[in-house]
Amino acid sequence: MRNRYRASTALVAAVVAVILVVPASGQAPKKYNPPKTPWGDPDLQGVWNDATSTPLQRPANVGEKDTLSDEEAEEFQKSLAFDLSRDRRDGGNAADVNRAYNEHWMDARRLKITADRRTSLIVDPVDGRIPTLATVPPERQRVRASRAEAAARFAAGLPDNYTDMSWPVRCVVRTDVPPYLPTIYNNNFQIFQSPGYVTIAPEMIHSARIIPVDGRPHLNKGLRQWLGDTRGHWEGSTLVVETTNFKAEEGVLFQGANPATFTITERFTRVAPDSINYEFTVSDPTTWSRPWTALIPWNKVDPGEQMFEYACHEDNFDIVHFLTGARLREKNGETVGQRPARTAEER
Amino acid sequence: MQLRRMMVFLGVAGASVLLSLGVPPLFGQQRPQSGQQFPASYRAPRLADGHPDLNGIWQALVTANWDLQDHEAQPGPHPELSGAYAAGPAGQSIIEGGEIPYKPEALARKKSNFDNRLRVDVSDDKTWHALGDPEMKCYMPGVPRATYMPFPFQIVQGTGPSILMAYEFASATRIIRMNWEQAAPTDSWMGWSRGRWEGDTLVVDVTGQREETWFDRAGNYHSDALHVVERYTPASPYHMMYEATIEDPNVFTRPWKISFPLYRRMEKSIQLLEFKCVPFTEELLFGKFRKQAAR
Numbered sequence A: 001m002r003n004r005y006r007a008s009t010a011l012v013a014a015v016v017a018v019i020l021v022v023p024a025s026g027q028a029p030k031k032y033n034p035p036k037t038p039w040g041d042p043d044l045q046g047v048w049n050d051a052t053s054t055p056l057q058r059p060a061n062v063g064e065k066d067t068l069s070d071e072e073a074e075e076f077q078k079s080l081a082f083d084l085s086r087d088r089r090d091g092g093n094a095a096d097v098n099r100a101y102n103e104h105w106m107d108a109r110r111l112k113i114t115a116d117r118r119t120s121l122i123v124d125p126v127d128g129r130i131p132t133l134a135t136v137p138p139e140r141q142r143v144r145a146s147r148a149e150a151a152a153r154f155a156a157g158l159p160d161n162y163t164d165m166s167w168p169v170r171c172v173v174r175t176d177v178p179p180y181l182p183t184i185y186n187n188n189f190q191i192f193q194s195p196g197y198v199t200i201a202p203e204m205i206h207s208a209r210i211i212p213v214d215g216r217p218h219l220n221k222g223l224r225q226w227l228g229d230t231r232g233h234w235e236g237s238t239l240v241v242e243t244t245n246f247k248a249e250e251g252v253l254f255q256g257a258n259p260a261t262f263t264i265t266e267r268f269t270r271v272a273p274d275s276i277n278y279e280f281t282v283s284d285p286t287t288w289s290r291p292w293t294a295l296i297p298w299n300k301v302d303p304g305e306q307m308f309e310y311a312c313h314e315d316n317f318d319i320v321h322f323l324t325g326a327r328l329r330e331k332n333g334e335t336v337g338q339r340p341a342r343t344a345e346e347r
Numbered sequence B: 001m002q003l004r005r006m007m008v009f010l011g012v013a014g015a016s017v018l019l020s021l022g023v024p025p026l027f028g029q030q031r032p033q034s035g036q037q038f039p040a041s042y043r044a045p046r047l048a049d050g051h052p053d054l055n056g057i058w059q060a061l062v063t064a065n066w067d068l069q070d071h072e073a074q075p076g077p078h079p080e081l082s083g084a085y086a087a088g089p090a091g092q093s094i095i096e097g098g099e100i101p102y103k104p105e106a107l108a109r110k111k112s113n114f115d116n117r118l119r120v121d122v123s124d125d126k127t128w129h130a131l132g133d134p135e136m137k138c139y140m141p142g143v144p145r146a147t148y149m150p151f152p153f154q155i156v157q158g159t160g161p162s163i164l165m166a167y168e169f170a171s172a173t174r175i176i177r178m179n180w181e182q183a184a185p186t187d188s189w190m191g192w193s194r195g196r197w198e199g200d201t202l203v204v205d206v207t208g209q210r211e212e213t214w215f216d217r218a219g220n221y222h223s224d225a226l227h228v229v230e231r232y233t234p235a236s237p238y239h240m241m242y243e244a245t246i247e248d249p250n251v252f253t254r255p256w257k258i259s260f261p262l263y264r265r266m267e268k269s270i271q272l273l274e275f276k277c278v279p280f281t282e283e284l285l286f287g288k289f290r291k292q293a294a295r
Helices: A002-025 A070-084 A092-098 A138-155 A317-331 B002-021 B104-115 B278-289
Strands: A046-049 A122-124 A188-194 A197-202 A209-212 A229-235 A238-244 A263-272 A275-283 A292-300 B056-060 B153-156 B162-167 B173-178 B192-198 B201-207 B227-234 B239-247 B256-264
Touching: A188 B162, A197 B162, A317 B278
Parallel strands: A209 A229, B173 B192
Antiparallel strands: A046 A188, A046 A292, A122 A292, A188 A197, A197 A209, A229 A238, A238 A263, A263 A275, A275 A292, B056 B153, B056 B256, B153 B162, B162 B173, B192 B201, B201 B227, B227 B239, B239 B256
């Protein structure tokens, strides 16, 4: 009797726990069964787009709300779109013309918030913010300080050398490094499947992430790559992806995470015919106080729209323009301190 | 000793008698004739849609990336620095008939390409691409060069409407759109590839290639009118035959054809690795624009 009572208490507790946990990430409660490939894997194939205006971290002006009502959501979307839009006439002639790298080049989908009306892409921790570390180890602080100086020179239009520019500006890696985060353009990813593999081809920059799902071991630890070494497996209809062996260069990883201690797990779940939930959990005890998780919806692209080649390095005129401009400014006696840093928008 | 030599001699003689009579050998398998299907009746495994399964990591073993035509071994660009490192291997032409049918006026450009293959000047946007082998600058190699560079590539083939080809060099990729009608919407470095099956052969029609890519380090080149038709034919579990017909009325007097086998990489743990070569080129391309030390 006593045992049975205990068992039922445990059951109730477990049920309560499940109820408490499930709605946390805002997923649809009704389970969708994705189609299968002829060899039996859940079918994720197609061209998907991850653009959204919902910020990674929850902005202060929404308080603690993780999900908005319809009216609040409309207001939130409008204000984000206003800030993000480049088609503006409110900055005076100089500023408005400077926005000439304008909406034409941008992905219009980036002006809409996620369909589930969340206030941040981060779903864990519950405050929707990146759990930054109070004290970063001194050696990491030194590396960061030197990167910050290089970034300041670049922002002031006075880069010493191409090494002052970020890896994306140098066309080495862009949004093809996990975690996949939405950006201003080229937010497309095409998923191909073949027996034993899932392959993700990010539009920017033209690399293929060929993911074995056959249980083979990772590369040896010493063999590192810009995009790491990726292995996947299926958990129900979710593709779970583990990536290791990231290259050690500073700044390769998001938020300057430390490749030596960084781990990432990504989950791809097709939750509707035209939607994949892309969820990633990252951890790095030398960068963040605890692991954190974000959920980004991937929306199927209209079949008439396709992936295009994003060549980058081949016509990277910018690097030469930045450097020759800097040499000219030096000649004119300009220094980093005098020059206003350009805003992210102008860069 | 005598006896052994005699037996070897008899063995060789016997085998040649059998071959000359066209009688199949009694033991083991017949040696394949170079570049042919083996056996001739080979039928590739199928995917669920009934098409031949070309999935795998493949690599050419020809030296056409140095020169499509016959070439002798050659020293590297700076033998005084690197000795035999970077020297090029000899190789036979992979072209049907041996030579590329250049228009007379186009041959001069091939020669100047070669003479300037190691020079680079990116100080002016307008002449950004004028000098240097694009391979040296880590540009996507285009088609067919991507196929015979000394790097592997992977074919990712499911049952969807397109096949992906992923190349280790420069992480270049191209999507083969199957039975696709729409023509190239714009020029690109890897071109616009449309595929179809002809029996067991994957035929890929490639248009819309940027004019700046070259065929090899010898300066062989094309214009933006380049039209390539590739044929991938499975020949055994371990190799397939590759053929490409190359047409460009601006540069050549007639279409011409290259062919060579592609071999399956058989290592148990084989996977495509990264050859992200952009960082290897930055000093060459951009180094001279750096801040000079104060005098």
